Amino acid sequence: MTASSTIKHALLAAGVAASLVTLGATWAPAEEVTLTMAVPDWPPTRIMKKFFDEQYKPKSGNHVVLDVDFIPWPDFYTRVNASLTSGEKKYNFIVSDSQWLGAFVEGGYYRKINDLLDADPEFKKTVLSVHPAVLAAYSTYPYKSKNYYGFPQFPDVxxxxxxxxxxxxxxxxxxxxxxxxxxxxxxxxxxxxxxxxxxxxxxxxxxxxxxxxxxxxxxxxxxxxxxxxxxxxxxxxxxxxxxxxxxxxxxxxxxxxxxxxxxxxxxxxxxxxxxxxxxxxxxxxxxxxxxxxxxxxxxxxxxxxxxxxxxxxxxxxxxxxxxxxxxxxxxxxxxxxxxxxxxxxxxxxxxxxxGGQPFVLTTWTTPLQTKEAVEFVKWWLSDDIQRQFAAAGGQSAIKSVYEDPKYVTYRPWNRAWAASLDWQKDVWHxxxxxxxxxxxxxxxxxxxxxxxxxxxxxxxxxxxxxxxxxxxxxxx
Amino acid sequence: MSVTQIARTSPALLVVSPDNWRLAIAVGLLVSAPAVAALPPGTSFWVVGAMVALVAAAFVVNAWRRRYYGGLLVAPAIAVLFVMNIFPLLWSLGLSFFAYQSNLQSIRFVGLYNYTKVLTNEIAAPDNWNALVNTGMFVVLTVSAQMIVGFLLAMMFAKEFPLRRYLLILVLTPMMLSVVAAGVFFTYYYDPTFGILSYVVNSIAGGQFILMSSKAGAVAGIVFADAWMWSPFVMLLVLAGLVSVPKYLYEAAAIDRVSAWRRFWCITFPYIRGLLMLALLFRTIEAFKLADLVILLTKGGNDTMTISYQLIRIANEQNKTSEGAAISYVMLFMVIVLTNLYLYLANRRNRRVET
Incomplete structure (x- = not known):
């Protein structure tokens, strides 16, 4: 190989590298982010998935996909438990009965979200707009402490x-x-x-x-x-x-x-x-x-x-x-x-x-996924989406949503909803x-x-x- | 010294060659022991795994060079058996000596504590013993019900009669159904409000009949459902035996005017005995593991808890892995003892018949 051809090669390599970097820079914002979620198969989670596919537009410009595993109710605990304890680290989000919090937090599977709440005031405001009895039941471990973990998926009484x-x-x-x-x-x-x-x-x-x-x-x-x-x-x-x-x-x-x-x-x-x-x-x-x-x-x-x-x-x-x-x-x-x-x-x-279930984040979710997950939760708990969720047969624990006079017209049982919330307690976590x-x-x-x-x-x-x-x- | 003779002797211990399995074992032990002692479990697992692979490879090369082709041919089967069966078995045996919960990350050696706990602890053990007694009861009841019904069905289907073929298919259907489908079907069958059983009994006897509200009723319900599903299996085996009886024996017996009872004991029974024993063995082992129907029909209520369901709850739902392992080893021990006892009895009878 002559000296000139070596230089030529080096230049070519540098050019390719440079163009790759530029390409990378231009493409970076539109990354593909997949959030995998384990949910029980029933209307509230089907509605969530439908809303996401039809309406969710991430602010980051990334292409966010919600990959939902619909698991039949009778199998749900077994499948989630097996997935977590086997260490396959498959799910980023998991719909969880509030009682499971302790078992899976202690195992190091459920991610504490206090740092995310502190880092994003808007996120904190959204989460704290959940009715306090529901938030304590769905999110805290130990029960009624200040350690937060979950967000309401389908609250129930x-x-x-x-x-x-x-x-x-x-x-x-x-x-x-x-x-x-x-x-x-x-x-x-x-x-x-x-x-x-x-x-x-x-x-x-x-x-x-x-x-x-x-x-x-x-x-x-x-x-x-x-x-x-x-x-x-x-x-x-x-x-x-x-x-x-x-x-x-x-x-x-x-x-x-x-x-x-x-x-x-x-x-x-x-x-x-x-x-x-x-x-x-x-x-x-x-x-x-x-x-x-x-x-x-x-x-x-x-x-x-x-x-x-x-x-x-x-x-x-x-x-x-x-x-x-x-x-x-x-x-x-x-x-x-x-x-x-x-x-x-x-x-x-x-x-x-x-009753009902929160959904939680898992500890192996990457920072990028976590960022998108937070945006998704903010969107999910936003006034507009919660209202649509309730109109489609879901329930909302967000005060501004359930106190709207229209709320009781969605379903026959909604008239009993707001008054019941103050009286909810949870079993052990x-x-x-x-x-x-x-x-x-x-x-x-x-x-x-x-x-x-x-x-x-x-x-x-x-x-x-x-x-x-x-x-x-x-x-x- | 001929070439074959050279090839037949294994290399000396310290010769480095791919077929030196003695050296491979020595190296494997020397590497594994400190790896287990010093490295974190996640790493040492793979180190030990690599050493096992090394020894296995040495054995294979050795077998190839020494022309133990028989051994080589069964090696894949043995490898699969080891990976899928023996290794997990030993692994869980090891776990049963530790305090380990699959949802927590800590592990601690506790010796025989799990065994003493599941067998003697005043809070944990009574449930296990009770479940074991129930399991014994279910084994006796379901297996005898299946053997009797299956046998009678086989006797019926051994004869020719109109529509036999279609009836046979119909009778075999339960066995092919999923247990969950059968369980749900029987839940409704026994349901006091929606079920036909209560409806019929109520209209004949009056009052309110609830099958599953007592232990006797619940056990009867489970045994009936199990017999409904698995009698056809016994029938199939017995039928195979019945068909294999040579016709000329019956013809000879007919000429000698042998009574039907004698004909059965002296001709039919010896032919089907082996298959009956096989059916008994299969069904006993299966009945020992009965859990699905119990979960579907009673959830263990009315004192119908079986040891398998108890095990599912402890090991899968409550994540008490090592305690569950201890129970399964106690169970495994019992099944092995029972099976051997059974084989011993069956063989002894065979020998007596032969002599």
């Missing part, structure tokens, strides 16, 4: 789905009044004012056999007044029982009191026993499947849609089915109120266990959540199926929790 054709019938109204000396609740406002005693009365009043009359028509099948979750699976009894315990002034093991807060003496306090007795006392007025321990949130919903019960306390998340005439026999007969409360000093106390829950559900199931009484049940739960949490150092 328990409400009372009811059939107005049956409740507002004149003859039923008259005989209820004669029997209980009280008006049978028929409108949304009257449902809101219900206590658990009223709920029990409705249960007793409407227990009818096949062939008996209901609202002036003979029944072709047995009919029941009330239903709520009483199933052994997942959290399908705890979510209802917790609310009752709080309403009557009792408590579950309170992680915000750790490490001095005890389980024994709190979990099985006399008030808590009374609350559980009240819960169990109403099972006899519910459809017979309750006695098998498989009456979960889906079963009560199905019973309600099939027209077998007059009232069903269930999550708003399942409401969309009740107004779909294709799968609901009561689609045009629906009236919704808040979940019944407990009268304390003449005032209705309405504590309830929050600690990493031992699943052990606490399975033991508690096993014990509740024994009580629901009539194997043991309320006192024994709560004593067993308290003993188990005391032992487990002491071992974990959460009780001293």
């Amino acid at each position: 328990l409400v009372n789905f009811a059939r107005k054709d049956v409740l507002c019938d004149a003859t039923e109204q008259k005989s209820f009044m004669a029997k209980y000396g009280k008006k049978l609740p028929c409108t949304g406002e009257e449902l809101d004012a219900m206590t658990w005693d009223d709920f029990r009365n409705v249960g007793e009043f409407f227990r009818r056999k096949k062939g008996e009359m209901l609202a002036g028509k003979p029944l072709d099948d047995d009919f029941y007044g009330i239903a709520y979750q009483a199933g052994k699976g997942y959290d399908f009894a705890s979510m209802q029982i917790n609310g009752m315990i709080w309403q009557m002034g009792g408590n579950i093991w309170d992680e915000t009191q750790a490490p001095t807060g005890q389980a024994e003496g709190v979990v099985n306090s006399p008030v808590a026993v009374k609350a559980l007795e009240q819960y169990l006392g109403m099972i006899e007025y519910m459809p017979p499947v309750a006695k098998t321990g498989t009456m979960d949130i889906f079963k009560t919903d199905e019973l309600f849609r099939e027209g077998k019960v007059a009232m069903n306390v269930d999550w708003i998340g399942l409401g969309e089915g009740t107004i779909d005439p294709k799968i609901s026999k009561v689609a045009d007969k629906l009236v919704v109120g808040m979940m019944p409360g407990t009268l304390v000093d003449g005032k209705l106390v309405r504590w309830s266990n929050i 600690v990493p031992q959540f699943f052990e606490l829950l399975t033991e508690q559900q096993d014990q509740f199931d024994l009580a629901i199926t009539g194997e043991q009484d309320a006192k024994t049940t709560l004593d067993n739960i308290a003993k188990f929790q005391q032992n487990l949490l002491t071992e974990a150092g959460l009780i001293q």
Whole structure:
């Protein structure tokens, strides 16, 4: 090789390098960013994806893709758990039940977002515009601390789905009044004012056999007044029982009191026993499947849609089915109120266990992805998008959205939404959540199926929790 | 000394050659031991893996040079078995001696603690024992139900009758269904409000019939569903045996006017016994792992928890990996003992028959 050709080559190489750099510089802003997300497959997440594809335009000019893995609900926890613990680092966003926070934060999977909130005042403002009860439940670990993790995807509360054709019938109204000396609740406002005693009365009043009359028509099948979750699976009894315990002034093991807060003496306090007795006392007025321990949130919903019960306390998340005439026999007969409360000093106390899910960021998300993710969350929680989400069947915990008078017109249950939010509390966020829950559900199931009484049940739960949490150092 | 004889002897320990498997093992141990001791687990895992590969390669070259072609031919199968089966087995055996949760990053050696915990701890152990007893109950009930029904079905289908072929396909369908589909189907079948079972019983006996509200009912429900799904499997095996019985034996028996009962015991049974035993073995092992139907039908309620479902909850839902490993080893031990006992009995009977 001659000297001149060496120089020529060097020049050529430099030229190529220079043009590559320029190219790189011009192309840098339009980078391709993919955010992978694990979500349960149901309308709220489908709507989110649809909105993103149709409307989202990133301010950075990057090409942002939301790659969503729709996972069926029954598999959801298993798949997310397997993905996280196997270390495949696949997802940037994960829709997570709020109770899983501790388990996956301690494992180093969920990303704390305090630094992102501090770095971006607008982001902070957006996140803090979420209703405080919802934000504490969905975002904080330890519960109610200042460590933030998640953003609402679909916030949810328990409400009372009811059939107005049956409740507002004149003859039923008259005989209820004669029997209980009280008006049978028929409108949304009257449902809101219900206590658990009223709920029990409705249960007793409407227990009818096949062939008996209901609202002036003979029944072709047995009919029941009330239903709520009483199933052994997942959290399908705890979510209802917790609310009752709080309403009557009792408590579950309170992680915000750790490490001095005890389980024994709190979990099985006399008030808590009374609350559980009240819960169990109403099972006899519910459809017979309750006695098998498989009456979960889906079963009560199905019973309600099939027209077998007059009232069903269930999550708003399942409401969309009740107004779909294709799968609901009561689609045009629906009236919704808040979940019944407990009268304390003449005032209705309405504590309830929050439902729904936040979504969280994972720790292996790159800075560039994180930047786009923050922009996406800001967009998702923006007034306009939350309003559209609510109009399409979602719920919003952003104050300016749910306080808009138009909000209650979107869906029949939205009238119960804003008033319920202040009363939401959450179950434990600690990493031992699943052990606490399975033991508690096993014990509740024994009580629901009539194997043991309320006192024994709560004593067993308290003993188990005391032992487990002491071992974990959460009780001293 | 002939060429083959030279090739038959392995090289001396310290000769560096690709077929020196003794040296490879020595190097492997010398490198692995300090690597495990000094390096972080993430790195030492790969170091040990590389050493295993080195030893395996030495064995292969050795086998090639010494012409152990038989060994070479089965080597891929053994390699797959090792990677997919034996290695995870040993790995989980190792895990069972540590305190490890898959969702937390810490690991600590605890010796036999997990075993004593799952077997004797006053809070954790009773559930396990109870689940084990339930599993035993399910094994006895489901397997006997399947064997009896499957056997009777096979006896029926061994004969020729109209529409036999179509009925056979119909009877085989449950086995081909997914367990989830069958489970959901039976949930509705047993449902007191929507189900046909309660409907029929109520209209005959009156009152409110709820099958799944007692332990006996729930167990019956699960056993029935399991038998419905798996009796056809037993039937298929037995049917294969029945078809293989030579016709002339029956003809000879007919000439001798042998009673039907004797015909069955002396001709039919010896032919199908081996297959019946096989069906029994398969179904027992499967029944020991029963979890899917329990999850779908009762979620373990009404005291129907089985050890497999208990294991799923501990290892998968609660992420207590090492505790789960300990339980599965206890289970594995039991299944091995049972299987060997069974094989011993079956062989002893065979020997008695032969002599």
